[in-house]
Amino acid sequence: MTPSHALVVDDLASSREWLAQALGLAFPGIAIAFAGSLAEGLRSAHAPLAIIDLGLPDGSGVTLIERLHAAGTTCVVATVFDDDAHLFPALHAGAQGYVLKDQPTDTLAGMLRGIAEGRPPLSPSIARRLLRHFQPAPDASVPAIVLTARETEVLRLIAKGYTVPEVAEALALSRHTAAGYVKDIYRKLAVTSRAEATLEATRRGLVAPS
Structure with missing residues (x-):
């Protein structure tokens, strides 16, 4: 027209x-x-x-x-x-x-x-x-993940490729304590490996993409 x-x-x-x-x-x-x-x-x-x-x-x-x-x-x-x-x-x-x-x-x-x-x-x-x-609203079915400050530190190191012994050394923790933090992180993220933890943490914005 x-x-x-x-x-x-x-x-x-x-x-x-x-x-x-x-x-x-x-x-x-x-x-x-x-x-x-x-x-x-x-x-x-x-x-x-x-x-x-x-x-x-x-x-x-x-x-x-x-x-x-x-x-x-x-x-x-x-x-x-x-x-x-x-x-x-x-x-x-x-x-x-x-x-x-x-x-x-x-x-x-x-x-x-x-x-x-x-x-x-x-x-x-x-x-x-x-x-x-x-735009679609955020998916409310995905529960929020709450990590402690120490768990967040451990997660960031895991996302960088650190092993449990390396995490323990970097944060001046015993290997047993570091392993406990990693286990708690896996449970909260519903994952079973460092690779899965990194992907899930990145997806949720808990760590920055590498």
Whole structure:
């Protein structure tokens, strides 16, 4: 979709000018209508594309997004708010893009130009926030491992390839005591060898990968 006209809804004249310039670069010759409030936006004629600020003086831009989206308008948010409390309600209401007011005009124009190719305009930080939101939560079925300070020292040496006698010498322990620590570590990690202990400890972040 290459829009022939667009609606810009923002109460700040400087923001309206910035958005108009970006729209002009993205879609040369586009006709632009302006609204400075939620009420004006609701009264505006239908446009195929609307750029909407969320913090309007008489209400939330989310209300306008809901109304325009239902009418078939492609709605893009342009705002200073980058938190989940603003992002997700706007997307739920039907916003098909979310850009922040912290970028050069030509950068915004490039994002808006993607609309014609089916690419939603998203600021990089917003795209990263969305990716994090949909990443799987840590597996709660893997129990946490709690090691004592001494066990952690022994584990780090094992991960470096130390044998039990070498661990004992390095930490000034008897071989019997060092072997006891190794046995306890194996039990906590549910492993039976130094190699397995190293792999499991690395997987759990107990030691740094070599």
